Amino acid sequence: MTELKTQEMTLNMGPQHPSTHGVIRFIVKTDGEVMDVAIPDVGYLHRSIEKISEGVTYNGFMPWTDRVDYLAAMNCNVAYAMAVEKLAGIQPTKRAEYLRVIAQELNRIISHLLAIGSLAMDVGAYTPFLHTLREREAINDLMESLCGQRLTYNYARIGGVIYDLPDGFVEKTLPVLDRVERSLNEFDRLVTGNKIFLKRLGGIGVISREEAINYNLVGPNLRGSGVNWDLRRDEPYSVYPELEFEVPVGTGEAGLLGDCFDRYMVRVKEILQSCRLVRQCFEKMPAGDFMVKVPKKVRPPKGEIYVRLESTRGDMGVYLVSDGSDKPYRVRFRTSSFTAMSIIDKVSHGMMIADLIALIASLDVVAPEIDR
Amino acid sequence: MQNLANLLIAKYALLQTIPAEFVYVGIQILFGLVLLLLFVAPFAGITSWVERRIAARMMDRIGPNRVGPVGFLQWLADGLKSILKEDLIPAKADGPLFRMAPYLVFTGMFSAFVSIPFSSALIIADLNVGIFYILAVTSLVVVGILMCGWASNNKYSLLGGMRSAAQIVSYEIPSGLGILTVVLLAGSLSMQEIIKAQGAAPWNWFLFNNPFSMIAFFILFISSLAEGNRTPFDIPEAESEIVSGYNTEYSGMRFLFFFFAEWANLYLIAAIAVTLFMGGWQIPQVLRHWALGINPWLPPLFELITFVAKSLAVVFVIIWIRWTLPRVRVDQLMALCWKYLTPIGFVCVLGTAVWMVLLPQGSLFTRYFLLSLALVTLLYFFWRVYYQLRYSNVALDFRPLL
Numbered sequence: 163m164t165e166l167k168t169q170e171m172t173l174n175m176g177p178q179h180p181s182t183h184g185v186i187r188f189i190v191k192t193d194g195e196v197m198d199v200a201i202p203d204v205g206y207l208h209r210s211i212e213k214i215s216e217g218v219t220y221n222g223f224m225p226w227t228d229r230v231d232y233l234a235a236m237n238c239n240v241a242y243a244m245a246v247e248k249l250a251g252i253q254p255t256k257r258a259e260y261l262r263v264i265a266q267e268l269n270r271i272i273s274h275l276l277a278i279g280s281l282a283m284d285v286g287a288y289t290p291f292l293h294t295l296r297e298r299e300a301i302n303d304l305m306e307s308l309c310g311q312r313l314t315y316n317y318a319r320i321g322g323v324i325y326d327l328p329d330g331f332v333e334k335t336l337p338v339l340d341r342v343e344r345s346l347n348e349f350d351r352l353v354t355g356n357k358i359f360l361k362r363l364g365g366i367g368v369i370s371r372e373e374a375i376n377y378n379l380v381g382p383n384l385r386g387s388g389v390n391w392d393l394r395r396d397e398p399y400s401v402y403p404e405l406e407f408e409v410p411v412g413t414g415e416a417g418l419l420g421d422c423f424d425r426y427m428v429r430v431k432e433i434l435q436s437c438r439l440v441r442q443c444f445e446k447m448p449a450g451d452f453m454v455k456v457p458k459k460v461r462p463p464k465g466e467i468y469v470r471l472e473s474t475r476g477d478m479g480v481y482l483v484s485d486g487s488d489k490p491y492r493v494r495f496r497t498s499s500f501t502a503m504s505i506i507d508k509v510s511h512g513m514m515i516a517d518l519i520a521l522i523a524s525l526d527v528v529a530p531e532i533d534r
Numbered sequence: 535m536q537n538l539a540n541l542l543i544a545k546y547a548l549l550q551t552i553p554a555e556f557v558y559v560g561i562q563i564l565f566g567l568v569l570l571l572l573f574v575a576p577f578a579g580i581t582s583w584v585e586r587r588i589a590a591r592m593m594d595r596i597g598p599n600r601v602g603p604v605g606f607l608q609w610l611a612d613g614l615k616s617i618l619k620e621d622l623i624p625a626k627a628d629g630p631l632f633r634m635a636p637y638l639v640f641t642g643m644f645s646a647f648v649s650i651p652f653s654s655a656l657i658i659a660d661l662n663v664g665i666f667y668i669l670a671v672t673s674l675v676v677v678g679i680l681m682c683g684w685a686s687n688n689k690y691s692l693l694g695g696m697r698s699a700a701q702i703v704s705y706e707i708p709s710g711l712g713i714l715t716v717v718l719l720a721g722s723l724s725m726q727e728i729i730k731a732q733g734a735a736p737w738n739w740f741l742f743n744n745p746f747s748m749i750a751f752f753i754l755f756i757s758s759l760a761e762g763n764r765t766p767f768d769i770p771e772a773e774s775e776i777v778s779g780y781n782t783e784y785s786g787m788r789f790l791f792f793f794f795a796e797w798a799n800l801y802l803i804a805a806i807a808v809t810l811f812m813g814g815w816q817i818p819q820v821l822r823h824w825a826l827g828i829n830p831w832l833p834p835l836f837e838l839i840t841f842v843a844k845s846l847a848v849v850f851v852i853i854w855i856r857w858t859l860p861r862v863r864v865d866q867l868m869a870l871c872w873k874y875l876t877p878i879g880f881v882c883v884l885g886t887a888v889w890m891v892l893l894p895q896g897s898l899f900t901r902y903f904l905l906s907l908a909l910v911t912l913l914y915f916f917w918r919v920y921y922q923l924r925y926s927n928v929a930l931d932f933r934p935l936l
Contacts, residue, residue: 519775
């Protein structure tokens with residue numbers, strides 16, 4: 163009997179595809195519905211943000227940091243500010259640190275809400291996506307009152323934050339946090355226990371502990387594979403040592419450890435932890451200045467520094483080189499989506515096209531963060 | 535339809551001069567046109583609005599509310615817009631096939647309306663192979679979808695077309711088995727005869743006839759969803775995976791044709807389920823006698839209202855499912871069809887046959903029991919929904935597998 167030969171098909175998924183969450187292209191080699199491999203082709207969104215930094219002052223670069231990862235703008239703000247502060251020897255006030263944590267954790271909530279909502283949408287359930295968007299809007303209102311923006315938040319400054327909390331912010335935020343928890347419960351009942359949802363995510367796109375570490379995955383993607391690592395706890399910065407929270411890790415409850423469902427579940431649980439963190443910050447936040455006195459033109463001494471923090475998608479690093487002038491000599495962001503993209507090539511063998519969508523969504527890649 | 539014609543012939547002297555067969559055919563064609571233009575077409579349009587409104591409610595937003603009162607005329611505006619759009623055909627597409635495909639889908643779906651029994655008098659053609667005819671003509675849809683998937687010269691469309699062919703052809707088997715259960719019970723393929731074999735009261739419906747027929751109903755319902763490309767089986771047009779699949783390259787009027795057919799199909803699925811399992815147009819005898827005393831036209835009207843009301847209830851359930859469930863994967867879809875629905879379908883057919891041999895008169899106790907079981911389930915469901923809406927503030931409990 164001769165073996166039947168099938169023709170391999172090359173399918174271009176993207177740059178514009180509803181499920182690539184931005185402009186990313188995958189060159190997918192398929193045999194019908196089953197993929198042979200999916201090769202990510204990045205670079206369609208490159209805006210040379212890092213190069214731009216060399217032409218503007220340290221403070222002037224602050225509005226560009228929001229664009230690095232538009233779903234975690236607060237984290238990028240803070241990461242860059244922390245790098246400059248550390249190099250220039252500036253110590254922000256305690257209140258500023260708390261304000262930054264509040265902003266970052268609220269940002270983590272809305273980023274994860276969008277991640278789990280779009281994951282549900284990518285496997286075909288449209289309603290849960292809009293439910294998460296609804297909660298996102300409520301927090302966006304808070305963010306707008308905090309810093310004036312609804313997407314590219316720009317709140318941190320070198321030496322603190324730009325504004326103190328607006329009047330009644332705490333009173334407005336607490337009910338929103340309650341609401342997020344309640345609606346997450348609703349979302350959970352609608353989606354998490356759904357048989358189809360479990361079947362679509364459980365045991366799909368499995369990334370083992372070793373692979374996750376070798377491929378340099380970070381954040382929820384790493385924790386989804388069962389690695390208990392969180393910079394906020396293991397390499398403490400800011401005021402995180404003073405706060406209590408748990409680090410959720412994947413348990414493989416819907417199939418295998420490190421599958422799409424684990425990554426989804428880690429995000430859901432992290433939202434609850436972030437709510438908890440914001441509440442604690444409100445209780446522990448001291449009164450005082452939200453900004454220290456910083457020269458108009460910051461001139462860090464000659465030298466270099468690498469600072470990292472736990473962004474919503476994981477470890478975000480800023481490498482900064484100063485030549486002593488008022489402009490950075492070199493800025494480089496280490497972003498988590500870029501490494502998350504690299505593992506798709508490895509994991510995608512033998513998957514189905516529909517699974518690739520679930521895999522991309524569960525890794526929560528954000529296109530501008532890949533290309534910068 | 536023949537009764538209706540006889541009534542008219544008796545009433546109007548002019549009609550008596552023409553041979554009766556011509557009158558029959560004339561009335562059939564006239565009714566067919568009226569049905570398509572005044573019922574099916576507006577129904578498909580209005581369903582688009584209804585679906586969007588229901589979807590919006592489920593998503594906690596408003597939905598179309600600008601054109602006409604509460605956005606009711608949105609479907610007309612959308613239809614008009616689509617007609618006026620430029621007719622785009624991709625340069626490298628297979629032109630003739632590309633143009634023809636939507637019409638095949640459309641024809642397949644709309645021809646089925648010929649044997650939908652809206653009332654005891656309102657059916658275009660009460661074929662003695664009615665349900666078989668519907669199964670046959672709706673198969674034309676596969677050809678249409680596969681054709682447009684191929685002719686679009688787009689890999690995504692091709693994938694969509696292939697998926698559709700695999701899906702619809704596979705699911706015809708369990709749905710055929712579901713139908714066979716009813717055919718056994720009714721002893722006829724004619725839609726009217728199937729309805730006449732049931733009664734107005736729910737315990738006289740085939741749905742509650744015996745446990746096997748109840749399972750057969752769900753098999754038929756699930757397979758109809760799959761054949762109609764409705765979520766959770768909308769994999770041929772999975773917009774997040776294969777970018778709308780077979781209709782990626784279609785725009786304007788041709789695109790509308792697909793969706794027109796899809797919404798009309800929504801009603802078709804419901805009408806078939808209602809005819810086969812839920813007593814069709816049957817109204818209580820008391821009501822019929824009372825209405826006949828007033829006007830001979832009244833009973834068919836009541837029947838029409840009953841039939842449409844039942845169908846709309848099913849349509850609502852289908853829409854509700856669509857906006858609740860995620861999409862299954864193509865291999866899971868096939869596994870569901872071949873590993874579960876088809877074997878269970880065979881069991882249903884055999885079980886019903888055995889049931890009919892053992893209990894030729896049926897069992898009234900079983901009917902009451904199944905009906906009360908269904909009612910209790912429904913009540914429990916509504917209570918759960920009410921409870922969740924009112925008092926849902928429990929601690930989060932993420933244990934999906936428990």
